[in-house]
Amino acid sequence: xxxxxxxxxxxxxxxxxVTVGEVAATPQSQALTVRWxxxxxxxxxxxxxxxxxxxxxxxxxxxxxxxxVAQLVLYGFGLVFAVLGxxxxxxxxxxxx
Amino acid sequence: MNETLDQLxxxxxxxxxxxxxxxxxxxxxxxPSAVFSExxxxxxxxxxxxxxxxxxxGVGFGVGGGRTPSEERSEREETQRRHARAAxxxxxxxxxxxxxxxxxxxxxxxxxxxxDVGMGGGGGGGGGxxxxxxAVISVSEDGVQVEPVVDATKIALAFFTALGSMFxxxxxxxxxAER
Numbered sequence: 001x002x003x004x005x006x007x008x009x010x011x012x013x014x015x016x017x018v019t020v021g022e023v024a025a026t027p028q029s030q031a032l033t034v035r036w037x038x039x040x041x042x043x044x045x046x047x048x049x050x051x052x053x054x055x056x057x058x059x060x061x062x063x064x065x066x067x068x069v070a071q072l073v074l075y076g077f078g079l080v081f082a083v084l085g086x087x088x089x090x091x092x093x094x095x096x097x
Numbered sequence: 098m099n100e101t102l103d104q105l106x107x108x109x110x111x112x113x114x115x116x117x118x119x120x121x122x123x124x125x126x127x128x129p130s131a132v133f134s135e136x137x138x139x140x141x142x143x144x145x146x147x148x149x150x151x152x153x154x155g156v157g158f159g160v161g162g163g164r165t166p167s168e169e170r171s172e173r174e175e176t177q178r179r180h181a182r183a184a185x186x187x188x189x190x191x192x193x194x195x196x197x198x199x200x201x202x203x204x205x206x207x208x209x210x211x212x213d214v215g216m217g218g219g220g221g222g223g224g225g226x227x228x229x230x231x232a233v234i235s236v237s238e239d240g241v242q243v244e245p246v247v248d249a250t251k252i253a254l255a256f257f258t259a260l261g262s263m264f265x266x267x268x269x270x271x272x273x274a275e276r
Contacts, residue, residue, distance in 0.1 A: 015129035018136045018143050021238035027145060031127035038116070039155025039224075042126045046133065046147035046231055051241045059241075063147055063232045066245040071255040078259035085266030089273045 009033040012047065026050040109160050109218055116156040116222065126152045126226075136236075145234040154224025162216025 015027040031044040051059045125131065134146040165173075230246040 011127065013127075013129050015133045016136075018145065018236050020141075020143050020236045023236060023238060023240060025143075025145075025234065025236045025241050027129060027133045027147065027234065029129040029132040033124070033127055036155070038120070038157055039153070039222075040120055040123050041151075041153035042123055043149075043151050044127055044132050045149040049234055049241060049243065061241060061243055063234075063243055064245060065149065065231045067229070067231075067248040067251050070247075070252045074252070074255040074259040078262040081259075081263045082266050085270050088270055092273050 007035055009035070014050070022053055024052040026052070106160065109158060109220075112220065113158055116158075116220075120154065120156070123152060123154060126150055133234075141237060143236040145236070146230055147232045147234060148228050148230045150226075150228045152224070152226040154222065156220065156222035158218070158220040160216070160218035162214065164215075165213045 010030065010032050012028060012030045015029065017024050017026045019025075026049065027046060028048045028050060029044055030047045031042060033043075034041045045065065046063045048060050048062045051061060053059075131150050132148055134148070137144045229248065232246055233244045235242045235244065
């Protein structure tokens with residue numbers, strides 16, 4: 001009925017190649033899969049595009065998720081500030097004693 | 098009784114198989130076709146949209162059944178017997194006879210009646226999915242261009258959350274310094 005599958009899987013796959021003139025572009029995606037007996041979760045995101053011009057010229061252009069990077073930077077700033085503030089408060093408390 | 102249980106189990110198994118089939122379909126989201134759109138040609142360029150996809154789901158089932166505990170059953174039978182005796186003295190003989198029959202069959206498990214057996218089952222499930230465009234890929238004879246898609250709302254929310262936490266910590270720190 002069902003096959004025994006791994007709980008965590010990370011796989012990178014290539015999509016269909018698009019050719020315009022001499023340029024061939026192959027998109028690549030990365031999927032993270034978490035499976036449990038009665039459910040699962042899949043996170044799939046684009047990672048790069050492989051560009052080929054002729055047989056020798058190959059280039060890999062990464063796809064950057066600008067929104068995610070900006071979110072992580074902002075949350076990181078908030079977290080660092082919170083930790084620093086906490087540490088300063090703790091040291092200030094000890095000095096006052 | 099056994100037929101009903103078999104039917105219930107069969108129905109449950111069928112529903113579970115359907116649910117497992119749905120979970121198997123979840124893996125389709127892990128394919129690149131879920132992330133990259135169909136190529137569209139426009140003015141000598143081919144455009145592909147790249148999106149991030151998130152899908153999660155879970156289901157649960159349970160079936161159970163049981164009999165009334167033997168002590169409760171015998172108490173109930175005894176009560177019923179007393180009521181019957183009080184109501185109809187002619188029935189006394191018949192009831193005593195059945196009592197004797199029970200004594201003879203002691204040790205052997207009594208056939209359960211409809212009142213003594215109960216069963217039930219239930220199931221539920223939930224899930225969610227989300228998608229967000231990440232970039233637009235433009236392929237032409239000149240080359241490939243990747244244009245990022247910026248979600249200003251998400252960035253603004255993150256900015257105000259970070260700003261709020263910074264302001265909160267700054268206030269705490271000032272108060273601590275004043276002490």
